[in-house]
Amino acid sequence: MTKKLYFLLFFGFVFQLNLIAQSNEVAGPVYIDSAKAIPSSSLKKGVIIPAPKKFKEFKPRGRGINRVxxxxxxxxxxxxxxxxxxxxLKARGPQFIFEAAQTFSTPSDPTGAVGPNHYVNAWNTAFSIWDKNGNQLVEPANLSSIGGTFATSAVTDPIVIYDQIANRWVIMEFKTGTPVGLLVAISQGPDPINDGWYTYSFPTNGVDPDYPKISLWSDGYYITSNKESRNADNAQVVYVLERDEMLKGNTAQIVSFPLPGIETNGFYSPAGFQVMGKELPPxxxxxxxxxxxxxxxGVGEDNLKLWLINVNWNNLSSSTIAESQELGAANGVSPFRATFDGGDFSNLSQPNDGADIDALQATMMFMTQYRRFDNHNSVVLNFVVDVEPSAAEHAAIRWYELRQPSAGGNYSVYQEGTYAPDKSDRFSGSIGIDAQGNIGLGYTVLDDSPESPVFPSIRFTGRYVNDPLGLMTLEEGSIVEGVSIDPNARYGDYAHLNIDPSDDLTFWHNAETFDSPYRLNTVGVFKLASDQPDDLAVVRLVSPTDASLTNAEQITVEIRNFGSNPQSNFEVSYSIDGGAPVTETVTQTVGASTSIQYTFETTADLSEIGQTYTITVTTSLENDGNPDNDDISEEVKNLPARDVGVSSIDGPQTDENLTTAEDVTITIENFGGEPQQNIPVSYQIGNxxxxxxxxxxxxxxGENAVYTFNQKGNFGTSGRYRITARTKLEDDFDPSNDTQVKSVANLDCIPEGSDCTLGDGISSFELGSILNERIPCGDGYADFITSTTNLDRSQANFTVSVQSRFNETITTANAExxxxxxxxxDNAVFEDSERVVSSATIPRSIEWFDFDFEIPNxxxxxxxxxxxxxGDTSFGGSLNDPCSMMEYGTTHDYSVNIVDSTLDIGDFLMNDAEVVxxxxxxxxxxVIVETMFTxxxxxxxxxIIGQKMIENEILNTTDGYVYELDMSYAATGVYLLRVGTRKVGKVTRFIVK
Structure with a gap:
């Protein structure tokens, strides 16, 4: 081996050691200043300035240097x-939910905090105040309504916290313009409406403290920011405000620190520890x-890095920040991939080809909550990871509980987990820990799969203090299910979960969804803990589950003690479909905040194939403090052994220039109680x-599989096609789920790429039986040709109704x-002679308007x-050109079925129909009868001797009547087939060989 190679190996070894080693650097302040308090009157006495209603996109997130x-x-x-x-574990649903904001601010950046009697909600440039029953007390208002230093400044990225120890509200914003800095308002009491505010404008020495997050510690309010990513280890990144003086309304100091030894990926967001509960740390x-x-x-292994700040308010120059710990694999931190798309901000796919949205990578998600217990201190935190980095991106939430001895010292990993319970993306988490040690987690769910799309939606889960470590044991609960995509790649840069100081147990979570073109902030209030000493609950039917069942099934349930007293020798019962209960006594002891599984000695008869049984299980604890959770009812189906079907036709999709050799892809699902293989499948194009x-x-x-047929489909001719896919499993129990039908089209043109993020175009459409509301923006085009309605050509005229969500002032120049x-x-070309409505004006937004049209008789x-x-074509595009890409607008395709109620069915069949x-x-x-009667x-x-072999009904499949005829058991010979009504029909002969 050459000397050069030895040198390279040695150099690489030393370099790797340097990556892993901790330098434990210590640094002092990089900036010191102060600000005077400017009092402002109560909101009740002041002038409320309405919240802005126009679209506004806030400063895009800057990546800076890419270090991936x-x-x-x-x-x-x-x-x-x-x-x-x-x-x-069955989660209790949210106690209540309310829509906290409706805005065009992009992103809205939802934040909010709960106090003894109020919830203060804020989003970019605005805020509102609610009581704790979800009643709005202060209408949406510009943050300048607070007055003082907030009165004339341009602001963004608000954050609201409630200082439980001081009984004060704190609202912080990043001040733009000249000079840049931090605006902070601290209430003069616990009433944010009537008690007035002290307001401050803290300078930051010309550095704009982007993405600021504020947290409470004993000696100050700590603010982290995304600044100076190239040299964060020696520039101002963390700010500390002099809390003691701010609570008095005095002049307060500000001091800023770097993060020595930090490695970043351009955009980054560290976090301070937010004290929750009634006790401050030393x-x-x-x-x-x-x-x-x-x-x-520059990073040798995945890790959590901690720094400790010590501020001397009497001599700020002597204050320090020091590297404290780097928790890696040896300390219980498992490898994670927290990078998406090489650091780019467009990451997660939305349904209907919506814009990829930001996963919020490289960010310690707000808040990082700290709480003191009798024998330890806990902190919970979370960030987004790619749970399957070697495959398609799959966003999940990595979460931690770190613990520290009560007397202080190092933190250690008590538990970690990555929440990825299914194929959907989960991100934008916010986590908290209540006074009992239970953990609640709120987050956003997203799924672009055609078979089960999920628009950005807000859900929650959690775990109890004594549950198995590393698991979110609660079944996922829903706060709000989204109804449309995010029309912009920017997603709310954070969500905000905090805990009610009135009981230190109730979680309040605020996050962003969409009802295009609006961005909505929704608050969901949920609770894991019970307030009762005696509280038993049935939380789960463990078995049986949907399967092939017998006449002697064991019933096993999970019983949880939500109370503080241990329980034993209590009764539990089950009943089937409301029948006589089976009651037994549980002798096991169920400790506080723990659960057991109990199997009844008496079995149940669940043997009827295809029957769905309702199993109700009930506990009967004397003096139970919460009877609402004493029972559950679960449905269990005795599945037939053999039952498979087609659950979706996945391809091809409507497109331009489809070919004569397109893949046909379906999803096959096993609905039965036994595994199945060698399943006959088929597809048919038209007839x-x-x-x-x-x-x-x-x-x-219960599983499914995607199958692409070996024989490709011919879709090469322009027009509309009906695809029928089916399974043909022998002895299949339920033929009704065997078949799926889908329409696709080979179109002359698809005008994609129009901008509809401001609400331009069609947001709702109604014609006959077609009603399509809240249509997502996407890329300006949407395929709805499976939706169809009848138009009777004998009628004089028809009415189509449309709605646009364009919110600006309508003028002649920019009218939709x-x-x-x-x-x-049927040539898939929309010709001028086929245009039935031409550039009709939609006079006002967010209202339905009717347009009359005729079709030839x-x-x-x-x-x-x-x-x-x-759309609005004043900026480009032609509305009457079906292929033109409009600058602002949408194009949608549907189907209609032309019928004629004046035609006699007998005459039509006799004169025009042909039976094949x-x-x-x-x-x-x-058997095919190509006619459009329904x-x-x-x-x-x-x-041949006149004996009737078959009589059945035959239905129109919108493109004709089709009937599959099995004559495999019939004798060889000639047969006569008739199709029609009882009075008139067509007859043809066929031969069975």
Whole structure:
């Protein structure tokens, strides 16, 4: 081995040691100043300035230097701490929910805190105040309404906290303009409306303290920021405000520190510890924490890094910040991948091809809550990770509880977990710990999968203090389910969960969803703890579950003690479908905040195949303080052994230039009680010959599988296609779930790319039986051709209703207009002669408007494509050109079925219909009657001597009548087939060989 190679190996070894080693650097202040208090009157006496209502995009997040090293970092595969199943404990639903803000601010950055009698909510540039029953006491107001230093400053990134020890509210904002700095208002008492405020404008020496987060410690209010990412180890990053003087309304000092030894990935957000509860820690040693990803340059292993700040308010220059700990693998921190897309801010896919939104990576999510207990101190924290970095991105929440001895000293990892209970993305978490040690977690859920899309929605989970470590044991609860996508890549830069100081047990979570074009802030209030000494609950039916069941099934349940007293020798009972209860006595002891599983000695008869049984389980504890949780009812189905079906047709999708060889992809689901394999499947395009294949691998009970047929589909001709996919499992129990039908189109053009983030275009559409509301913006185009309605050509006229959400003042120049076409000749080209509404004005926003139109009285019967467009074309694009990309607007496609109620069914069948019998081999036949009438017809088959073999109903599938005829058991010979009404019909012959 050469000397050069030895040198390189030695150098690499030393370099790696340097990456891992802690320098334990100590630094002093980098900036010192002060600010005077300017009192302001109570909000009740002041002038309330209305909140801004116009769209406003706030300063985009700047990445700065990109320090991600491609291919570097662990884990390479799946996160080993991932919790892949949802908790089984039934969560109590939110106590109540209220919509706290409706805004166009992008992002809204929701924040809020709860006090003894109020909830103060804030978002970018505005705030409102509520009572604790969800009643609004102060209407949405500009933050300048606070007065004092807030009166004339341009501000952003508000944060609200409640200082429980001092009974004061604190509102902080990042001040823009000249000079930049921090605005802070501290209430003069616990009433944010009537008690007045002390306001401060703290200078920051020309440095704009972006993304500031405030937290309470004994000797000050600590503020972290995203500043100087290139040299955060020697520039001002953390600010401390002199709390003692601010509470008195005196001049207060500000001191700023760097974070020595920090490694970042450009944008970053450390956190201070926010004291919760009634007891402050000793003064000094205030912690700052940040996560460091080993995918970044300069980081040897994934870790949590802590610094301690000691401020001497009498001699600020002697104050210090010092590296304290770096918790890595040896300290219980498992590898994590906290980097998405190399550090880019567009990460998570939304339904309907909405813009990818920011996962909020490299951020210690607000808040990092600290609480003192009798024998330890706890802090809980969270940040987003990619739980499967080797595959498609899957956002999940890595969370921690760190503990410290009561007397002080180092922190250690008490528990960690990564919450990823299913395939949906979870991010923007906010975590808290209550006075009993229970942990609550609120977060955003998102899923772009076509079969189960989830618009950004707010949910919660949690765990009890004595539950198994590292798991969120509560079943996920919902605060609000989103109804549309985020129209912009910017997502609320944080959420905010805090705990009610009135009981130190109730969680209040505030986060962002969307009802396009509005951004909504919703508060959900939930509680894990019980206030009762005696409180037993049935929380879960452990078994049986949906499966093939017997006449002697054991019933096993989980019983939890939510109270503070241990319990034993209590009765528990179950009943089936409201029948006589089976009651037994539980002799086991259930300790406080623990649970047990109990199996009844008496079994249950659940043997009827296909039957869904309701099992009700009840505890009967004498003097139970909370009877609301004493019982649960769960449905269990005795699944047939064999039952599979098609749950969705996944491809192809409506597009331009589809080919003669497109993949046809379906999802097959096992609805039965036994695993299945070698499943016959088929697809059929229109009334063409079905393609039959076999899916070989095993599909477990309750699971599904995606299958792409070997034989590709021909969609090469422009127009609309109906795809029918089905399973043909022998002895299948329930044929009703075997088949799915989907319409796709090969279109002449798809005008994607229009901007509808301000509400331009069609937000709701109604025609006949089609009602499509709250349509997401997406990329300006949406395919709804599966939605169809009948238009009777014998009518004089029709009405289509549309709604736009464009919120600016409507003028002639920027009016939203609407056009619509019906593709009568079915060539997938929307021609001028097929336009039935032309540039009709939508005079006002957020209202329904009706537009009348006619169709020719000789319009071709049957199914046709419909295109609808609306927008403001004063900036570009042509509304009456169905292919033109508008600068602002949307284009949507639907289907209509032209019918004629004046035609006689008998005349039509006799004169125009043709009955075709197609042999598919093995004496399997397909009967096709191509007509667009929708009434049910009768089909009969007779043998040559007149005996009736079959009589059945045949239904119109919108493109004609199709009937699958199995003659495999019939004798060889000639048969007569008739289709029609009882009075009139068409007859044809076919041969069975």
């Amino acid at each position: 090293v491609p291919g570097k970092g662990y884990p390479k595969g799946e996160d080993l701490t991932a919790q892949k199943e949802m908790g089984s 003064r000094g040693n205030s912690p700052i924490i940040y996560m460091q990803d080993d995918a970044w340059a 063409n010959t079905p393609v039959n294949e076999v899916y070989g691998p095993t599909i477990s009970v 207009k609407f056009s619509m076409w019906i593709d009568f000749n 000789d319009a071709p019967l049957g199914q046709h494509l419909l295109r609808a467009r609306a 019998v197609v042999s598919e081999g093995n004496n399997q036949f397909r 009434e049910p017809l009768r089909i009969t088959v007779h043998n």
